[in-house]
Amino acid sequence: MMTIFDFEKPINELESAIAELRQLATEKGLDRSREIAELEAQRERLLKQIFAHLRPWDKVLLARHPKRPYALDYIRLMCESFLELHGDRLGFDDPAIVGGLAKLGGRNLVIVGQQKGRDLKERQKRNFAMAKPEGYRKAMRLFRLAEKFRLPVLTLVDTPAADPGVESESRGISEAIAQSMLTLFELTVPTAAVILGEGGSGGAIALAATNRVLMLEHAIYSVIPPEGCAAILYRDPSKAPQAADALKLTAESARELGLIDLVIPEPLGAAHRDPQTTALSVRAAVLQQLDELSALSPEALRDHRYQRFRQMGVFEAVG
């Protein structure tokens, strides 16, 4: 599937021109390297120019980009090994959430992440990474496993929202989200979350009540999807770009508001243009956070997590 967003169009046009020239050069055996180099320099300049002025809505599109690396891509690219574990032990195994035991920089840890699908079939199987109650219950089961064996927890967040359907409601999606947060708060091992793409409201915070919260540069984190916000605010879902501005849902804004700890830079042109480099940046950032946290005692880790969220809120006390 080919998806090109408006702001990417000029880049893609250049990229096709470069590809065409290359093909021509091979087929006809002509040396077009000078022209190619020139076009590539032009592409680089254009990328820099465009990515220096991304609006929040562009970030929404990038965060949802169908070529963006997903949780299992990162796990594959940054871990030495990974053994996926399955099931919530209550009757279900939600494919929207993956989790298991991994080795990262020589450390053993538990990873839990939301997983999107690459093609139509997998997208449906993964339910667009919208986890059902059983997904969060699988996550909780793995969090408790981590606690028992004193393993740090890394969560990888990438979901438009928790599953809003009738089935999920019947099995207590709200309770599952609340319990998932509570389980994370009670852990006495180091925990970190990385928002990889979409940090969609309750579905995201359910996995992000952690000691450290990091965000990729072009990821978003929001209390409501911009389309939903636009429907309420402007009675017009097509005004989502304005709503994206108002919601301050970018990594930069979240950092400025003091709600996340670190923004992980993406390669020029965003993660999907260079998944390998992105994964190495995520790896380095996570390892550094875990190193810092490992200095804290079990009790101090729990307390740190409490204080981290306790101080969030903007209000005044009058009189």
Added chain:
Amino acid sequence: MQKRAIVQANAEQWVQCARCKKILFRPDFERALRVCPHCGHHHRLRARERILLTVDPDTFQETDADLRPGDPLSFPEYADKLRKGTASAGETEAMLIGEACLSGVPIIIGAMDFGFMGGSMGSVVGEKVARAFERAVERRCPVILFCASGGARMQEGLISLMQMAKTTAAVGRLNRAGLPYIAVFTDPTMAGVLASFASLADVILAEPGALVGFAGQRVAAQASVGKPPANFQTAEFQHEHGMIDLIVPRRNIRPTLSYLLEMFQAPCTGGDAP
């Protein structure tokens, strides 16, 4: 002139049930705690009315009444919505907390006010909930919260989402202190509030017919195969699916709470301990 005044006074004596549309005599309606005597519809109560109906007379002492919302994102229309909320609810925020006694037991009590921006949870609501639990730990007393909320407050963006985590963490502290927390879901208890502190109570009661659910009805229907059941996202639906302990008519809420508080009192506080 005089005749008109009488007609007006009479008009104030009558109210219409929001569900069955029958005309009700206001003094009767008030005595029935605003439950329709014909169809049983539980009309919404103001947060302050709710607390005063529940606790022992003259025992409620509001705390943290000095907290006022900010507008951290300079969000469109937020300042105006806050002004309107204050005017229509007669409260400065969507949650009221304080100390009181119920059947003589000292408690921390809170109630949300749907009339203030749909009872939405922003920084002040989150802060009051967290303080309620922290104060309960300090005083070693139970917490009772009446929920009435459409969810997280969009106008404070991600800061509102963080209130879900903050309030959840506070419940964790209460749990570790071994103190009881009882939640009462009233119409409506939704989304970010349901998916955080509300669902974590030791015992969950709900008023009949209250709307209780995660996503909006339209979104839920769109995301599902087939039509949602007729009672979808009612307290009764959630009770059938094991998410609510008891559906309790309004007049029985106080005695039920009183029974629960008595049950959860540590045996050594009974007076017989050596």
